[in-house]
Amino acid sequence: MANPARPPRIAVLKYGGSSVADADRIRAVAAKVAARCQSGERIVVVVSAMGKTTNRLIDLAADVSGNSSGYKREMDMLMATGEQVSAALLAMALRDLGCDALSMNAYQIGMLTTDAYGGARIRDIDVGRIRRELDARGVVVATGFQGVAENGDLTTLGRGGSDTSAIAVAAALRCPCEIYSDVDGVYACDPRIIPDAKKLEYVTYEEMLEMASSGAKVLHSRGVEIADKQQVELYCGSTFSDERGTRIVKNLPEWLEHPVVTGVAVDTDQIKVNLRGLPEDVHLYTRVFNELAVRCINLDMITIVSEGGEAAVTFSVIRGDVGMVRPALEAALQGLSGWSMNVDGDVAKVSAIGVGMQAASGVAGRFFGALERARIDVLGATTSEIKIAVLVPRAQAQSAADALMTEFDRKVEK
């Protein structure tokens, strides 16, 4: 029994699309949530659309209009129905189990966003009604992924949007957030690349952010940023197994032996751009980077090598942005001749990430030594306080990750 003298514990639980993909899974999720409610907790469930619903809606729109993806406002209106369906169904399943659940859409949870349709940012959450309903019923089911712009239009939050919704609601309620999916936690490396990667019991916000931006497909960085700023306790676990998942924390617990490297991320969505025959001129580099920046092209792995008055600039961009690179360079280098641009799509970025690097010495030596022994060709390298990243030929990405995982003891012991 909950102690009436103590305010009841509140938690936000987020369930992804595969967790609510059909009627059986919805009932299974309801059983998990009901058990928590009945032990005295107050629960906000945040749900994604059922399984393949989002793709089905996209296909339907494409059937109607060849330009559908350009009608971002209407696409958001369409897509927002997906979470409303799963929220209503989960509320029904919870009521069957004796929980007085209520579904709530973006209007009802007061999820105010910008009007950047398809990729809106959360501006504010008015959790007044959530709090009232939680007090009255103990459980509400809220739609993830969607918000409402100031003019009343529905918006969606873009990739990783439901995680972001859940974390933002938890921040507003000042309670922990648990993210459930078909993956049972955060691994030291994507198990599809390194099958015997260790599962992490703890990872810091900072490491999660670096891993997300280094290509690891775990929690989306926007949600983690909010969790970090607003001090939301985060947990990632499996919907249907009882395996312990991963806690995302501000600082690793004192008693934990801190690893030097926490995880290794592989990003195959990178293109290397090589620019040759430039005069050695810092002002020129600035113009190049500015022209790329105004086009919102994110650069990574920048290296500048100059010799004998001639410079070569190398950087990587994400695959989707590569088409905008040449126009940017042409604008920046207008009037100059003799320069050439070379694009290499067969590259990957491999990064080792860990807050433990700050305290350890000799990490770079171990890192490059491991790659050398594995005969990896390093095409470029950058470092930050908690990360070392290299650009390698795509065909060597798996071997590079494997060498680093072994070197830094990130595999499960056999």
Add this chain to the structure above:
Amino acid sequence: MANPARPPRIAVLKYGGSSVADADRIRAVAAKVAARCQSGERIVVVVSAMGKTTNRLIDLAADVSGNSSGYKREMDMLMATGEQVSAALLAMALRDLGCDALSMNAYQIGMLTTDAYGGARIRDIDVGRIRRELDARGVVVATGFQGVAENGDLTTLGRGGSDTSAIAVAAALRCPCEIYSDVDGVYACDPRIIPDAKKLEYVTYEEMLEMASSGAKVLHSRGVEIADKQQVELYCGSTFSDERGTRIVKNLPEWLEHPVVTGVAVDTDQIKVNLRGLPEDVHLYTRVFNELAVRCINLDMITIVSEGGEAAVTFSVIRGDVGMVRPALEAALQGLSGWSMNVDGDVAKVSAIGVGMQAASGVAGRFFGALERARIDVLGATTSEIKIAVLVPRAQAQSAADALMTEFDRKVEK
């Protein structure tokens, strides 16, 4: 070209579920609407959910919960997604045709209703945003069937809800309303019963209300009531044929030769209840009718026959209410003995309706004469100023309707 000195004509066009059942039909509807916009009209389109969407959502809910139909609030949350999908898709199709269309859901069109989930009543419409968007764009696509209760919950308007939405929006905008479906107008009798029934060019609100409440499956009476009260010009036509449809008007035009009978309605959803062995006592009848009324059981075709101090009361109720009749009677007749109740489900109500009856004489004679020649057994009869209705054995309903249609010249001439 529209005359800029004159305010542009506004119209509400409502398209039912079969009119937007798939991508092809949505594009075809868009073409019709776009042509109207491009000729200078401002158009509000009100849409139902696509074809079988509503049934699909009901099935999905039934898969999740055996009690789903009892969770009326959650069912409304679920069902309201159907119109949001079709509205967004139609807006996209319109944009492909050069119309700057915008979809709007119940929140955005300000459709305020009671919180009677599953059968909410419209309380108010704030058409401010519709007007602004119409001025800016010329066309908006609004969701039918759904509303928002004062607490922000989604509601649905029940049977015929999208017609009601469209007529209410037209009333708020003080403009005409055109209802499009797969039927090309209102017929003097359901063509599935009388295949050569005349299509009506005009019908009065009053006749439509009587026809709807007499079992004709045309416009739902709630919408017609609003149109009548708020003087909304109504038109019913086919989505995909250019056949002229039916105008629903306050008064038939002067130049039109008014028929005596406008239409014949057949209602097979009736049950006859016969109550015998009551003492002749008006106070007792009142108690019976009151007990039925508090249970919201609508009575029709009431006859009371008394002889030698003993009375028999006969009335009809709609099939779905029959289970509540005996408890009501037991409550009303508590302490009395010797009465018995008999239920006959094999009956139908056949009604002849026409504002022309008020001016014509000998209508009842023609009505019963026609039934007599067709050897119809009349089990009960009631009349109002514009209607004569009889209860007949269900097996004779078609013959009775046919006899009346012929007698009152309501069939297409061969």
